[in-house]
Amino acid sequence: MQRIRIKDVAREAGVALSTAALALRDDTKLREETRRLVRDAAARLGYVYDRSAAVMRSGKSHTIGLIVCEITNPFYAELTAGVEEALDEAGFVVMLANTSESVSRQRRMLERFREQPVDGVLIMPATGTPPSLLEDLERWRLPHATVVRGFRRGAHTGPDNRRGTRLATEHLLSLGHRRIAFLGGGARNSVSRERWDGYARTMAKAGLTPEHLLCHTDIGEAAGLAQSLPANGPTALVCYNDSVAFGATLGLLRSGRIPGRDVAVTGFDDIREAAAWFPALTTVRVSPRGMGQAAARVLLERITQPAAPPRREILEPTLIVRESCGAHLRWKG
Amino acid sequence: MQRIRIKDVAREAGVALSTAALALRDDTKLREETRRLVRDAAARLGYVYDRSAAVMRSGKSHTIGLIVCEITNPFYAELTAGVEEALDEAGFVVMLANTSESVSRQRRMLERFREQPVDGVLIMPATGTPPSLLEDLERWRLPHATVVRGFRRGAHTGPDNRRGTRLATEHLLSLGHRRIAFLGGGARNSVSRERWDGYARTMAKAGLTPEHLLCHTDIGEAAGLAQSLPANGPTALVCYNDSVAFGATLGLLRSGRIPGRDVAVTGFDDIREAAAWFPALTTVRVSPRGMGQAAARVLLERITQPAAPPRREILEPTLIVRESCGAHLRWKG
DNA sequence: CGGCCCGATTGGAACGTTCCATTATCGGCC
DNA sequence: GGCCGATAATGGAACGTTCCAATCGGGCCG
Numbered sequence: 067m068q069r070i071r072i073k074d075v076a077r078e079a080g081v082a083l084s085t086a087a088l089a090l091r092d093d094t095k096l097r098e099e100t101r102r103l104v105r106d107a108a109a110r111l112g113y114v115y116d117r118s119a120a121v122m123r124s125g126k127s128h129t130i131g132l133i134v135c136e137i138t139n140p141f142y143a144e145l146t147a148g149v150e151e152a153l154d155e156a157g158f159v160v161m162l163a164n165t166s167e168s169v170s171r172q173r174r175m176l177e178r179f180r181e182q183p184v185d186g187v188l189i190m191p192a193t194g195t196p197p198s199l200l201e202d203l204e205r206w207r208l209p210h211a212t213v214v215r216g217f218r219r220g221a222h223t224g225p226d227n228r229r230g231t232r233l234a235t236e237h238l239l240s241l242g243h244r245r246i247a248f249l250g251g252g253a254r255n256s257v258s259r260e261r262w263d264g265y266a267r268t269m270a271k272a273g274l275t276p277e278h279l280l281c282h283t284d285i286g287e288a289a290g291l292a293q294s295l296p297a298n299g300p301t302a303l304v305c306y307n308d309s310v311a312f313g314a315t316l317g318l319l320r321s322g323r324i325p326g327r328d329v330a331v332t333g334f335d336d337i338r339e340a341a342a343w344f345p346a347l348t349t350v351r352v353s354p355r356g357m358g359q360a361a362a363r364v365l366l367e368r369i370t371q372p373a374a375p376p377r378r379e380i381l382e383p384t385l386i387v388r389e390s391c392g393a394h395l396r397w398k399g
Numbered sequence: 400m401q402r403i404r405i406k407d408v409a410r411e412a413g414v415a416l417s418t419a420a421l422a423l424r425d426d427t428k429l430r431e432e433t434r435r436l437v438r439d440a441a442a443r444l445g446y447v448y449d450r451s452a453a454v455m456r457s458g459k460s461h462t463i464g465l466i467v468c469e470i471t472n473p474f475y476a477e478l479t480a481g482v483e484e485a486l487d488e489a490g491f492v493v494m495l496a497n498t499s500e501s502v503s504r505q506r507r508m509l510e511r512f513r514e515q516p517v518d519g520v521l522i523m524p525a526t527g528t529p530p531s532l533l534e535d536l537e538r539w540r541l542p543h544a545t546v547v548r549g550f551r552r553g554a555h556t557g558p559d560n561r562r563g564t565r566l567a568t569e570h571l572l573s574l575g576h577r578r579i580a581f582l583g584g585g586a587r588n589s590v591s592r593e594r595w596d597g598y599a600r601t602m603a604k605a606g607l608t609p610e611h612l613l614c615h616t617d618i619g620e621a622a623g624l625a626q627s628l629p630a631n632g633p634t635a636l637v638c639y640n641d642s643v644a645f646g647a648t649l650g651l652l653r654s655g656r657i658p659g660r661d662v663a664v665t666g667f668d669d670i671r672e673a674a675a676w677f678p679a680l681t682t683v684r685v686s687p688r689g690m691g692q693a694a695a696r697v698l699l700e701r702i703t704q705p706a707a708p709p710r711r712e713i714l715e716p717t718l719i720v721r722e723s724c725g726a727h728l729r730w731k732g
Numbered sequence: 733c734g735g736c737c738c739g740a741t742t743g744g745a746a747c748g749t750t751c752c753a754t755t756a757t758c759g760g761c762c
Numbered sequence: 763g764g765c766c767g768a769t770a771a772t773g774g775a776a777c778g779t780t781c782c783a784a785t786c787g788g789g790c791c792g
Contacts, residue, residue: 071778082742087779097740114539118460118516119778122451123747132495137483138671143476150470150497154508159515162465162495164483175487182492183451285675316677338471342618344649404748415772420749430770452748456777 070113079107090115127183129159130365133172135190135215137164139283140337141307141354142190145213148358149188156366167192180206186369188361191215193253209368211376213361215255221368221376223361225352227257228264230383234304234332234350235268237385241393243302243330247277249314250288250306258306261334265304281310288313293321301329308333308340311347315390331390345389352383403446412440423448454516462492463698464512464520466505468548470497472616473670474640474687475523478546481691482521489699500525513539519702521694524548526586542701544709546694548588554701554709556694558685560590561597563716567637567665567683568601570718574726576635576663580610582647583621583639591639594667598637614643621646626654634662641666641673641682648676648723664723678722685716
């Protein structure tokens with residue numbers, strides 16, 4: 067009992083090989099009756115479509131390569147889920163590569179995807195990725211798009227990071243804070259730069275000096291920094307993202323301070339855990355899942371219309387006011 | 400300027416097609432000199448290996464399908480990272496499918512993977528998956544293995560869940576707790592059953608009655624349950640996993656109780672955030688990343704030796720005592 | 733009645749590798 | 763000098779689809 071091919075189905079149904087192939091694709095060039103005939107024969111024999119042959123002949127694999135900079139980061143995990151969801155709907159499958167922020171691993175995986183039958187790649191560039199990567203992809207004629215982190219050129223989907231931290235900073239200013247520090251974002255990538263920038267500009271416009279408390283996107287590290295914050299230090303923290311904000315609140319708790327009451331904290335991303343947090347996290351919502359879906363659509367557009375100019379989709383973030391900024395305490399007195 | 404094939408490289412190097420093919424695979428049947436000749440020619444022309452043809456001819460894709468029940472769950476995200484890491488090392492690529500605990504979506508993806516050129520599938524079965532799935536996979540002759548959640552038969556890698564909750568429960572008993580409840584694990588899958596079982600048996604052996612506070616694996620839901628816990632309720636909570644434990648501590652904080660001091664809490668999994676938590680989470684470590692790597696190896700073994708009996712690898716969990724169980728307070732007085 | 737067009741079906745090449753059997757070359761040995 | 767084995771290289775079929783051009787009937791029109 068060996069594998070059944072279209073040839074066998076054709077013989078069983080009493081039609082030519084190409085007719086059977088057409089029927090199995092449900093091509094309307096064939097009479098409905100013929101199609102049913104073939105379908106039945108296929109079902110009887112237990113025929114299973116062999117994509118590898120189709121891929122080789124047609125050159126389309128209906129597969130895309132997804133390069134994730136750090137899948138254990140809840141934000142990127144959620145984004146990945148969105149990408150996968152949208153691509154599945156379009157009949158595409160995701161090949162996953164987690165680079166763990168390693169530029170060399172990213173390079174290796176991209177070279178593999180070039181050989182692999184992949185119709186395009188969606189990239190969240192590892193921190194420190196040289197912009198020349200984009201040129202390579204273009205030279206390779208590999209359809210591509212970036213998400214969250216991006217370059218000046220090329221198809222891209224991401225949040226308006228400057229606007230996001232501006233909203234958070236303005237909110238804290240409106241609550242009366244003056245010593246507001248920026249926590250996290252020590253990485254050299256576009257997101258770090260833009261988020262810092264939105265905060266710094268807003269501070270400058272208010273006539274205040276920005277202050278950068280550098281740390282990586284790591285709960286433990288952020289917690290340590292917040293814990294050792296002096297009592298006469300900043301009264302509010304604009305955090306690089308939710309994970310850093312979580313760390314900040316934990317650090318404050320450790321040092322006996324209640325986040326929201328003693329020091330205001332804001333996040334960025336609004337990952338799932340943010341609403342359930344203690345205190346519930348005031349944050350800038352960008353909807354990672356929605357962004358993943360949008361990015362998938364942008365890439366699919368590149369694949370189906372390679373000649374069209376690459377689309378750049380900047381999503382507007384919104385400020386979600388909860389408890390960690392202390393706004394709710396103003397009403398309670 | 401069209402795509403370069405082996406044929407072109409062969410002509411450039413002045414050798415036969417099959418010689419060039421052999422050389423590009425660095426086959427030792429060829430003189431080193433010939434291999435170099437071909438390699439140089441390939442480099443000169445910018446030859447790119449076309450895997451789709453190789454896959455079709457050889458029947459091996461060096462690709463596996465990974466079915467994740469919920470990738471936004473940090474535990475599974477970490478596990479996915481481990482799988483990807485180990486497979487990459489073996490020269491395999493991961494096709495990702497996130498089922499979001501939907502049995503029908505899982506079915507659909509598996510059927511797709513059957514057509515897709517995939518050498519095997521690694522599955523974290525969605526809650527409610529019928530055991531007949533295993534029979535289907537066997538009938539399809541698709542090499543497979545389960546991780547974390549599994550069935551009675553078949554290749555499997557997972558933690559000793561019973562032992563895990565037993566360790567946690569025994570620890571709480573040794574700290575003097577008597578009213579210990581089990582929180583979470585409302586899902587109908589093997590993990591839920593086993594973790595509950597390990598707790599319940601240990602309680603019974605100590606002559607105490609087990610108590611089940613049911614909720615899904617959701618921080619918000621767990622927080623709500625813990626928050627509304629009466630003052631004369633359980634003094635300790637054995638949680639289904641770390642996420643539920645996080646929820647529990649947040650809920651306790653909300654109701655003005657300090658987890659660890661007022662109510663002891665233990666988790667399960669030891670995900671990354673557990674150590675940084677406030678209070679640092681006492682939990683059962685299973686090392687999701689290591690488990691992912693182990694599972695990948697088990698599946699690869701199935702693929703390379705289909706005739707061998709499927710391996711079942713049960714990993715021993717260890718109790719990591721931190722602060723949330725209150726053990727550290729015993730010394731401080 | 734013959735030619736034409738249209739829808740339905742067919743035949744066969746092509747995709748770019750891998751795999752297997754075969755040939756060529758050469759040195760050593762009886 | 764012919765035979766053998768080993769090493770190095772070659773030739774060509776095969777994998778299972780898709781794609782394109784060709785064929786086949788039958789109805790319609792002039």
